Amino acid sequence: MTTTLITGAGRSLGLETVRRLRDAGHTVYAGLRDLADAGPVRELGAIPVQLDVTDQASVDAALASIPELDVLVNNAGVLGTRHALDGLDATEMTQVLDTNVVGIVRVTQAALPLLRASASPVIVNVASGVGFARWLLDPAHDEFPVTAVPYAASKAAVIALTVQYAKNLPGFRVNASDPGYTATAFNGFSGHQTVTEGTDATIALATIGPDGPTAEFHNRDGRIDY
Template identity: 40%
Template sequence: MDQIDRLSTEIRPPEPGTTALVTGANSGIGFAVARQLLDHGVVVWVGSRDLSKGERAASQLGSAVHVVQLDVTDSSSVAAAVERIAKLDILVNNAGVNSGGEDVTTTSIDQLRTAYETNVFGLISVTQGFLPALKRSAHPRIVNVSSGTGSLTWNSGPNPQFDWERAQGGGLAYRSSKTAVNAVTLLTAQALGNTFKVNALAPGLRRTNLIAGMTVGGDPAEAASGVVRLALLPDDGPTGSLWSWDGTRAPW
């Protein structure tokens, strides 16, 4: 859609009462996104599958924080969250899983199903549920946290995002689910028109709970800054694109 190569550093200062929901916000990138949105004066809902973990995160974030139990794979949980959050301007679809498995010879259907249930179907379920509230916003924004490993361009040739030669064919469940997230982002942007700003972010490798015990990767706060830039895009900002955390366009 929009063909710019780098995001402007300009953000749209949020109006008083601007409200955001961040799924999977009890830790990692989601937690850092919540903190940074709060710093910009946004009212934040921390979405957490485990309510106690969400409440613990909220206690660390301070004021202007609300907590909602939200399991993106559970339609009743999504419906309850929609009932509770009547006003919404920004939706950050951050919740995600890495269900394991490697290439097509070793990855089970259950591992694929688990990845898609959260990363794709859950993302769509939450987006659909909150569309009525977002349509009432003057500046609706949707940010889908994707992955550079889902880029078909980068998967088919050397790239700066990951070890291409070592990764060939691996990570089938996770990486293909993020390719699907990229497609969903583009098609959602096309369906909703230019009033909405719908974009995906490739956050880069971060120290999160995505893989148990993972200690490598950069600071989640660095990736969160890229999410926040997309969440607070000015009205003439781009839509329907995949962006790297540093604000450069990433290829589909």
């Protein structure tokens, strides 16, 4: 059976990823900042584990509690609170990068020993089309109206980070997913996709075999060419 860890698993895209991978037969460890929020993941048959991606001790303890691991889904992320350039400061930028980028590094590095013991290790980093410069500049894309700096910069970093991890881990399948404009609390539930549609790419990449793609960026329609 495939064993999977999902960060930021308590709600929205993370919780839907838990549901779909449980339905696919995975043993799922659901990373939550607060175990008081564990009810929904328990109802889905997942195993809750306290995991705050901004806290190295929490990350280390979470990974130490997992006996084996085949798939890591780095889903945890924050939008940030400064959406206009006026008022943006280094503290805000650092907080967003610490969760969305450094958090992935903390969890992935702690997970590497377990993943290296897997016959088919997989890492999926949940990025965003908002981190894809070509779409930010294209009026035909949902991302074009976005002007906020921290979130877009963090997701651009996630895409580059994914490529570099894939190059360093040739025996792994390491990819990034773009949920697309999905109705979540991040956008006041204004997105035109459901959370199921928003997890299509993540699920597809989390269930690939050893002959699947690596170092790629996918949305629900497939590969996005860099």
